Amino acid sequence: xxxxxxxxxxxxxxxxxxxxxxxxxxxxxxxxxxxxxxxxxxxxxxxxxxxxxxxxxxxxxxxxxxxxxxxxxxxxxxxxxxxxxxxxxxxxxxxxxxxxxxxxxxxxxxxxxxxxxxxxxxxxxxx
Numbered sequence: 214x215x216x217x218x219x220x221x222x223x224x225x226x227x228x229x230x231x232x233x234x235x236x237x238x239x240x241x242x243x244x245x246x247x248x249x250x251x252x253x254x255x256x257x258x259x260x261x262x263x264x265x266x267x268x269x270x271x272x273x274x275x276x277x278x279x280x281x282x283x284x285x286x287x288x289x290x291x292x293x294x295x296x297x298x299x300x301x302x303x304x305x306x307x308x309x310x311x312x313x314x315x316x317x318x319x320x321x322x323x324x325x326x327x328x329x330x331x332x333x334x335x336x337x338x339x340x
Contacts, residue, residue: 263308
């Protein structure tokens with residue numbers, strides 16, 4: 214059974230990207246979400262393959278993101294969620310650099326805001 218992100222936030226000892234990724238890796242509580250895929254191995258592999266296959270002057274490369282930015286999730290539509298300690302990047306599946314949405318949020322705060330339908334996004338759905 215999945216937990217609401219607000220509940221997950223309450224059990225995390227801090228809001229760092231590494232704590233969030235460790236939580237995802239060490240629990241199956243996020244398996245039931247309908248919209249986000251958190252399988253780190255699959256999501257990272259898919260992102261790296263997309264970056265390689267779609268490489269052009271218009272698309273992002275891994276080095277375009279600040280150090281310590283990690284691929285966190287993928288939407289069922291194929292868009293990617295990357296995050297660092299203080300920023301979250303929503304990258305469309307076509308990886309067009311100018312389409313990236315940047316949120317000044319920690320990873321858990323981003324997902325809490327998404328769940329509460331408080332994100333202004335043209336990529337992610339609003340209920």
